[in-house]
Each structure stands twice: as structure tokens, then as C-alpha cells.
Amino acid sequence: MKMANAINSWAEFQKFLDDCCTRVGAEPDFSGHGRWWQTMTYQKFVTDGSVKGERIVVVGDPNNSTLIHALQGDTPAFSKGGKYGRMPLSISGDDFGYFNQDEIDEIKDWILRGCPEGTAIV
Numbered sequence: 001m002k003m004a005n006a007i008n009s010w011a012e013f014q015k016f017l018d019d020c021c022t023r024v025g026a027e028p029d030f031s032g033h034g035r036w037w038q039t040m041t042y043q044k045f046v047t048d049g050s051v052k053g054e055r056i057v058v059v060g061d062p063n064n065s066t067l068i069h070a071l072q073g074d075t076p077a078f079s080k081g082g083k084y085g086r087m088p089l090s091i092s093g094d095d096f097g098y099f100n101q102d103e104i105d106e107i108k109d110w111i112l113r114g115c116p117e118g119t120a121i122v
């Protein structure tokens with residue numbers, strides 16, 4: 001069952017991605033894009049933030065947000081064997097887990113609510 005409202009700010013979104021990476025054992029630090037959610041500003045993220053040339057989110061529209069497709073692996077580019085593969089990508093082949101649907105739904109919910117920035121302090 002979906003909790004909803006687990007993410008209410010940019011800081012919580014940043015922490016949520018880190019926590020999910022920890023849970024699944026993913027190490028994005030070594031990827032070409034690193035922890036972009038930590039290095040990018042909120043302003044950049046909501047206006048034209050991109051990863052590998054892909055615009056990350058459409059604020060208010062999770063189903064058209066690349067981030068969601070990347071995590072769900074449900075578009076040709078992000079599916080197994082696709083141009084990128086599902087995120088978090090396991091280059092070495094020792095599969096990390098993927099974010100589960102409840103986790104992805106929390107991110108979708110935050111995007112749907114317009115990616116509220118909230119306060120800077122967690």
C-alpha cells in the first residue's frame with residue numbers, strides 16, 4: 001500500500017534517492033552521472049535539469065518524467081538491453097535491486113504535487 005507524502009521537499013527527495021540507493025546497494029558515485037540529485041540545485045532540477053542529455057522531470061507530470069521511466073525501466077531506452085538500461089544500472093552485471101514500486105510511487109507523488117521545494121533543512 002502506497003504511503004504518499006513521504007517526500008515533501010527537495011531535501012527529502014535527495015535523501016530518499018540516497019536511501020533507496022543504499023537499500024538496493026547501488027553506487028551511483030561511480031557512474032558517469034554521479035549523484036546528480038546532490039550536485040544539482042533545486043532551481044536547475046525544476047527548470048532544465050538533465051542527466052546524460054535527458055531532461056529529468058516534467059514538474060507535475062510523473063508519467064512524462066524521464067526519472068520515473070529510468071527507475072521503472074518501462075521505455076525502450078531504459079529497458080533491459082536498451083540504450084541505457086534500467087536505473088540503477090549495474091554495469092558489472094551483479095544486479096543491484098531496483099527501487100520497488102512503492103518507492104517509485106512516492107517519487108511520482110512528489111512530482112505530481114509539483115515537486116514542492118519545502119525548506120532547505122531536513
Ligand code: HEM
Pocket residue numbers: 017021026027028030031032033051052054055056066067070084087088089090091092
Ligand atoms: C533521468 C534519470 C537518469 C538517466 C537519464 C540516467 C542515465 C544513465 C546512463 C546513460 C548511464 C550509463 C552511462 C554512464 O554511466 O555514463 C547510467 C549509469 C548509472 N546510473 Fe543512471 N540515469 C538516471 C538516473 C539514475 C538514478 C536515479 C540512479 C540511482 C538511484 C542511477 C544509477 C546509475 C548507476 C548505478 C549507473 C552505473 C554505475 C556504474 O558505472 O557501474 N541513475 N545512468
